[in-house]
Amino acid sequence: MARSPAVYILASAKRGTLYIGVTSDLVRRIWQxxxxxxxxxATRYNVDRLVWYEMHDTMESAILREKRLKKWNREWKIRQIEDTNPTWRDLWPDIASTF
Structure with missing residues (x-):
């Protein structure tokens, strides 16, 4: 996975505490x-399971998407995750192979 802007959601567990972030290097940031x-x-609440991410062409579009997601209510965020990852599987192994 080449370095490119991404928005991501981390969770502490299924339907647990959520964290939304943006980065220019998804693999490095999730590793951190x-x-x-x-x-x-994320450290304080042990939020380290990658459950959703979205790649972007520009950092500007990724930042805009992150800001919009942060304004969503919790149920909308959960629906966004479950649309592509219904079991809340940790996606780290999928992206770590490019590390």
Missing amino acids: HREHAADGF
Whole structure:
């Protein structure tokens, strides 16, 4: 997976605490979350399971999408995840192979 902008959602567990983020390097950023390499919300609440992501052509479009998702209510976010990942499987193995 080449470096390109992405929006992602992490979860602590199925229907658990959610975290929405944006990055220019999805593999590196998710690795940082999983290793608790930086203090913050995701580390404090053990939110390190990648359950949804979306690649973008530009960082501007990724940031705009992240801002919109953060304004959604919780049920809409859950529906977004379950539309493509109904079992809330950790998607890290899918992207880690490109690491």
